[in-house]
Amino acid sequence: MATAGVPRRFCRCACFCSENLYVARYRLHVRFRGEEQLRRDYGPILRSRGCVSPQDFQQLLAELEEEVERRQRLGQEAAARKALIASSYHPVRPHVYNTLQDEALAPEFLAAAEYSTSPGADLEGLLQRLETVSGEKRIYRLPVFTAPFCQALLEELEHFEHSDMPKGRPNTMNNYGVLLHELGLDEPLVTPLRERFLQPLMALLYPDCGGGWLDSHRAFVVKYAPGQDRELGCHYDNAELTLNVALGKAFTGGALYFGDLFQAPSALARPLEVEHVVGRGILHRGGQLHGARPLGTGERWNLVVWLRASAVRNRLCPMCCRKPELVDDDGFGDGFTREEPTTVDVCALT
Ligand SMILES: O=C(O)CCC(=O)C(=O)O
Ligand SMILES: [Fe+2]
Numbered sequence: 001m002a003t004a005g006v007p008r009r010f011c012r013c014a015c016f017c018s019e020n021l022y023v024a025r026y027r028l029h030v031r032f033r034g035e036e037q038l039r040r041d042y043g044p045i046l047r048s049r050g051c052v053s054p055q056d057f058q059q060l061l062a063e064l065e066e067e068v069e070r071r072q073r074l075g076q077e078a079a080a081r082k083a084l085i086a087s088s089y090h091p092v093r094p095h096v097y098n099t100l101q102d103e104a105l106a107p108e109f110l111a112a113a114e115y116s117t118s119p120g121a122d123l124e125g126l127l128q129r130l131e132t133v134s135g136e137k138r139i140y141r142l143p144v145f146t147a148p149f150c151q152a153l154l155e156e157l158e159h160f161e162h163s164d165m166p167k168g169r170p171n172t173m174n175n176y177g178v179l180l181h182e183l184g185l186d187e188p189l190v191t192p193l194r195e196r197f198l199q200p201l202m203a204l205l206y207p208d209c210g211g212g213w214l215d216s217h218r219a220f221v222v223k224y225a226p227g228q229d230r231e232l233g234c235h236y237d238n239a240e241l242t243l244n245v246a247l248g249k250a251f252t253g254g255a256l257y258f259g260d261l262f263q264a265p266s267a268l269a270r271p272l273e274v275e276h277v278v279g280r281g282i283l284h285r286g287g288q289l290h291g292a293r294p295l296g297t298g299e300r301w302n303l304v305v306w307l308r309a310s311a312v313r314n315r316l317c318p319m320c321c322r323k324p325e326l327v328d329d330d331g332f333g334d335g336f337t338r339e340e341p342t343t344v345d346v347c348a349l350t
Helices: 035-048 054-088 107-117 123-127 147-162 186-205
Strands: 003-005 011-013 021-023 028-030 131-134 139-143 177-179 216-224 232-235 241-248 251-253 256-261 272-274 280-285 288-292 295-298 300-308 326-328 343-345
Touching: 021 054, 028 035, 035 054, 107 123, 107 139, 107 186, 123 186, 131 272, 139 272, 147 177, 147 241, 147 300, 186 216, 186 280, 186 300, 256 280, 280 288
Parallel strands: none
Antiparallel strands: 003 343, 011 326, 021 028, 131 139, 139 280, 177 216, 216 300, 232 288, 241 280, 241 300, 251 295, 256 272, 256 288
């Protein structure tokens, strides 16, 4: 019996406004419910990281309150930016906005995805078609885009960066970069990349992490440059799985480092360093602790796609590690849904 999907409403978890607030100055993610709780839960660690005077604490408090308000306004502001960009931004590389074509993708990526959809495909066969960076940590790498496509995408992103359009930032840890959905690149580029190529790959690589059930994503580009962001603190992603593609330009430093899953007792012992290779994408589990070493010279632009499976996250929000408290949201929200996919019996519609 044939069924057809109905557009779904996505949600975020209410914890978005109270958990995982990042304070770069003290290299700390905090949970914030108010002054008392902040003092009680983080007093000692904050003091050890330099938050010593009453003024330091008051400044931190004001920053956290502001961050909570910013997060509350985020959805509305993003929708307004997206509408303005759609009506008045002029791309410099318009073909990047065309529906994703195989010509944009590296032959190795096409071959791995094609293999993954072939009858009888298995993990062992797929592993012969990509590089295993760490078998133990289940980190893999393969070329994703062709060099000309990376170049065109970079030129387009840089053009947007230099434009006077309003820009949302990828997350609280990155102050530069672009959110792809605001630019209108989700529908033509990221959704087909997820549905046609990443889904079959991830289903074989990470069946236990929702790899076969990816139904939304959050895609953004992070940018590191002298005088701007230069490194990224250790964190885990709000995603079941992540693709991180080095787009360029020329740079030194900036290697990614990976610890264990964030739930592990000494998750950051013996981190594994992974250098970037332009055009190649690293695949890892969202819960794997990671960060980026300081940039040496040049500029680094990476495309990051946080891949989400509502079937997994609906049970446990990875950010608060509780059953999610759902709040309706725009677009893909944070990838939660109120119910399992609604399906319509197509036969009944004829
Ligand atoms: O700097 C990078 O390439 C890593 C970015 C990242 O881990 C993230 O934004 O979640
Ligand atoms: Fe990350």
